[in-house]
Amino acid sequence: MKHVTWGAVAAMVLAMVFVGCAQVPPSPQVQKYSDSELPVPADYKSWPKFLSDVQRADVKQVREIYINPTGHSTKMGDEFPNGTISVMEIYKVREAADGTPLKGADGKFVKGELSKIGVMGKGAGWGESVTPPELRNGDWVYSMYMADATTKAPDNTATCRACHLPLTDKDYIFRYDEYFQKRVK
Numbered sequence: 001m002k003h004v005t006w007g008a009v010a011a012m013v014l015a016m017v018f019v020g021c022a023q024v025p026p027s028p029q030v031q032k033y034s035d036s037e038l039p040v041p042a043d044y045k046s047w048p049k050f051l052s053d054v055q056r057a058d059v060k061q062v063r064e065i066y067i068n069p070t071g072h073s074t075k076m077g078d079e080f081p082n083g084t085i086s087v088m089e090i091y092k093v094r095e096a097a098d099g100t101p102l103k104g105a106d107g108k109f110v111k112g113e114l115s116k117i118g119v120m121g122k123g124a125g126w127g128e129s130v131t132p133p134e135l136r137n138g139d140w141v142y143s144m145y146m147a148d149a150t151t152k153a154p155d156n157t158a159t160c161r162a163c164h165l166p167l168t169d170k171d172y173i174f175r176y177d178e179y180f181q182k183r184v185k
């Protein structure tokens with residue numbers, strides 16, 4: 001009788017171990033990206049808009065900025081969480097024959113062709129390999145692509161870092177306040 005009970009206990013223990021193993025998924029292998037490696041996510045156009053129709057008269061551009069759902073869940077005042085990705089489309093402004101930028105009836109620039117696509121993303125430890133360390137923007141990394149979204153643009157990512165760097169209290173995001181103010185809650 002006794003050895004039967006032990007057999008049953010052993011079977012139960014084995015069953016528990018087995019179920020326990022099945023319930024613990026292997027820790028997800030999160031890929032680490034450095035500058036110029038982070039790709040343009042294929043589905044970014046289905047993401048929430050960060051800001052639309054950003055008018056850049058100084059460089060004759062219109063910009064469309066998207067943020068992934070992870071970033072979009074952020075509350076004003078907080079940093080964007082790891083896993084946030086922002087994609088910025090850079091469009092040329094259409095020009096008259098004499099080079100004057102064209103404006104529509106709404107007073108906004110007329111969007112021309114897409115020229116480049118910029119990406120910013122953050123993940124745990126992504127910024128650690130950045131040299132020189134003074135150019136670290138927390139754990140953000142930067143990539144810039146041509147309009148086909150795969151050909152790397154010639155931009156040096158040190159320039160991205162240097163320009164975004166001063167925005168330490170806005171998590172390195174220029175239009176941080178504008179985004180949270182305009183965002184449809």
Ligand code: HEC
Binds near residue numbers: 088120159160163174
């Ligand atoms: C001279 C300054 C400057 C440089 C250099 C620069 N940026 Fe930005 N970036 C901005 C500004 C300003 C914005 C906000 C949108 C706007 O006003 O055009 C912005 C916005 C962005 C955004 C949208 C998210 C956000 O931060 O608002 C991405 C993505 C981005 N930049 C990527 C890049 C990448 C990649 C590079 C380098 C290849 C780069 N930037 C270089 C000034 C800069």
